[in-house]
Amino acid sequence: MAVSVHELQEVVVKHTAPSHVNAIFGYPPDARLLILNADDFGMCHAVNAGITEARRAGLITSCTLMVPCPWSLHARKLLRDAPEAAFGIHLTAISEQPDYRWGPVLGRRQVPSLVDEAGYFYPEVRIDELLERADPAELEQEFRAQIETVLDAGLTPTHLDSHCGVHSRRAWTFALTVRLAHEYGLAVRVSPTPFADGLQQQGYPMLDHPLLDSYDLEIAGKASWYAQLLRTLPAGVSEWALHPGIGNAELRAAMPSWEVRQTDLAFVTSREARQIIEEEGIVLLNYRMVQEVWQAIYERTQRGGAG
Secondary structure, three states: OOEOHHHHHHHHHHOOOOOOHHHHOOOOOOOEEEEEEEEEEOOOHHHHHHHHHHHHHOOOOEEEEOOOOOOHHHHHHHHHOOOOOOEEEEEOOEOOOOOOOOOOOOOOOOOHHHEOOOOOEEOHHHHHHHHHHOOHHHHHHHHHHHHHHHHHOOOOOOEEEEHHHHHHOOHHHHHHHHHHHHHHOOEEOOOOOHHHHHHHHOOOOOOOOOOEEHHHEOOOOHHHHHHHHHHOOOOEEEEEEEOOOOOOHHHHHHOOOHHHHHHHHHHHOOHHHHHHHHHHOOEEEOHHHHHHHHHHHHHHHHHHHHO
């Protein structure tokens, strides 16, 4: 559901506290650090083209790949051709579009608890049903297959997040994702949540403020809302999950929400966005630095446990 920019700012204020992450990354406490991530790479060609255009414009610092989607193979080629591009894996167990759907990498027979009556991943409106029905072992198998598919393509992801936030909706999905991240040497997108208290106590870097999802913004006047949110960005680490896409015939046919993606693309490729970021002194980050710290902390705790 879309919310107003004022509601978003109120949520940020409630979560504002001194950031230990700034110090980890070598920035002063008042530095404003922002990850601009383009979600859903691989969903369709129009999304791939939009994310590529946004990344080349220079403000998108990271993207996350949806491995099960039909255009994932194309996205993986684009990533191989741009080794400088930081990207993560958008672990996928939801297929939300009414007329354009996808299912498990492993196939419906191997992970039957993850698919609906038609054999696709559950739509977002049934996400609670999925999380009640899903066999944790099957979800782990599917997530592991998605990660292995990326690694087998010769690519080097930085982190894990998830489509429609599946990884952060239950304690068990969160724990599963963190365990896979540790195993594969990756970081995890972590917003303020009680699930993350243990990680925070161990010093793992995570977001200081709630994730901003571009689907939560009204389309009308979105550019001015983004501008205001940039100018009032709090100190610490923030992340915006953006969804750039080219609003062509393919995108309009694939999803009713195509305007969300077209308006995201328009803003992140605009002169205004770049100018505000420069004027405000906002530092753009990706997950490579986050990944390095996650790896170092995990290795240190493993050595400590062995000792």
